[in-house]
Amino acid sequence: MSSLPKLLITGASGFTGKHACRQFSNAGFEVIAVSRTGFFSEEIQTTNCDLTNKEDVIRMIKKFKPNYLLHLAGQNHVGKSWIDPISSLEANFLSTLYLIESLRHINPNCRIIIVGSALQFDPQDISALTHPYSLSKTLQVLISQAWEVLYKLPIIIAKPSNLIGPGVSNGVCSIFAGKIAKMEKKDTKKIIEVSNLHAQRDFIDVRDVVNAYETLFKKGSSGKVYNIASGQSRSLEDVINTFKLLTGINFELKSQIHDQIEKKIEIETENLTNLGWKPLIPFEVSLVDILTFYRENTKI
Numbered sequence: 001m002s003s004l005p006k007l008l009i010t011g012a013s014g015f016t017g018k019h020a021c022r023q024f025s026n027a028g029f030e031v032i033a034v035s036r037t038g039f040f041s042e043e044i045q046t047t048n049c050d051l052t053n054k055e056d057v058i059r060m061i062k063k064f065k066p067n068y069l070l071h072l073a074g075q076n077h078v079g080k081s082w083i084d085p086i087s088s089l090e091a092n093f094l095s096t097l098y099l100i101e102s103l104r105h106i107n108p109n110c111r112i113i114i115v116g117s118a119l120q121f122d123p124q125d126i127s128a129l130t131h132p133y134s135l136s137k138t139l140q141v142l143i144s145q146a147w148e149v150l151y152k153l154p155i156i157i158a159k160p161s162n163l164i165g166p167g168v169s170n171g172v173c174s175i176f177a178g179k180i181a182k183m184e185k186k187d188t189k190k191i192i193e194v195s196n197l198h199a200q201r202d203f204i205d206v207r208d209v210v211n212a213y214e215t216l217f218k219k220g221s222s223g224k225v226y227n228i229a230s231g232q233s234r235s236l237e238d239v240i241n242t243f244k245l246l247t248g249i250n251f252e253l254k255s256q257i258h259d260q261i262e263k264k265i266e267i268e269t270e271n272l273t274n275l276g277w278k279p280l281i282p283f284e285v286s287l288v289d290i291l292t293f294y295r296e297n298t299k300i
Helices: 017-027 055-062 078-083 085-106 132-151 170-183 206-219 238-246 283-297
Strands: 008-010 030-036 047-050 070-071 111-115 153-159 162-164 191-196 200-205 224-230 233-235 254-258
Touching: 008 017, 008 055, 017 030, 017 191, 017 206, 047 055, 047 085, 055 085, 070 085, 070 200, 070 254, 078 085, 078 132, 078 191, 085 132, 085 200, 111 132, 132 153, 153 170, 162 170, 162 206, 170 191, 191 238, 200 238, 200 254, 200 283, 206 224, 224 233, 233 238
Parallel strands: 008 030, 008 070, 030 047, 070 111, 111 153, 153 224, 162 200, 191 254
Antiparallel strands: 200 233
C-alpha cells in the first residue's frame, strides 16, 4: 500500500482538473481522479462516480478514505442553469452535501477544499440574485461553511477569478484563441464579436490557481474563504489587443456595446498571499500558451 497522502480530485477530466491531477501527482500525493464520464489516465488512478447519487458517493468515500478532497466538479454554465435549474442545484449543491456528509461519517479529518465562484450573491440580499447558477454556487458554499461550523469539518472555501491557460475551456480567452487558430488555418471570416469591449475581468492562470490549492491544503485555515486572483483588472479590449500581437491575422473586431464603461475589478487576496502564495505566470505568457494549445488542437 502507498504511504503517500490520498487526494480525491472531483471533476478531474475538466479544465482545472487535468492541471490539478498533474500538479498534485508531481507534488507527492496519491491522486485519485474522479469523473462522471469514462476518464482514463495511464499515470493516475481514476474512478467513475455520479456525485449526484448519494450511494455512489458513499461507496467511493468508503473505498478510498481520502486524506484530502479537492472538489472541482459541478455545472458551471449560466445559460444551462436557466434551462435546467434542478440539474445545476444537484451538480453544485447536492453533490457537495453528499461528499462532505460522507466524509463526516467515514473520515472526518479529511481536509477539504470547496471551490466557490465569483458569481455567488449575498444571501442577505435576495434581489442581488441574477441566475440559478449563482444560487447553486451560493448554496454550495453555505452548506460547506455550515458543516464546518456545526461538525468542525476542516473545510476551506476557495474562490478563483476568471481562469485562463492551456486546455479546453469555455472561458473568453479560450474562445478568442480558438477562433484565431481557425482563422490562421483556413479561409474563413476574420471577425471576432464581443458584447462589450470595456467589460472588466481579473484573469488568473489555472496553473497558478492549482498552486494556490496546494498552498491552502498545507497552510489554509478551516472555515476561511480565500480569493484567488491576479490583482490586475483587464478589459476584453486589452485581451484582444494582446492576441493581435501574437498572430499575423488581421481580423475585424465587432462590439455590440461601445459606450458602456465598467469599473475596474478589485479582488482582495491578502488571506492567501499571507500564506506565501503569489501568481507567477504573466498574463501574456498565459495567452501565448492558450493560443499554442488551440493551434495544435484545432482541426481544419
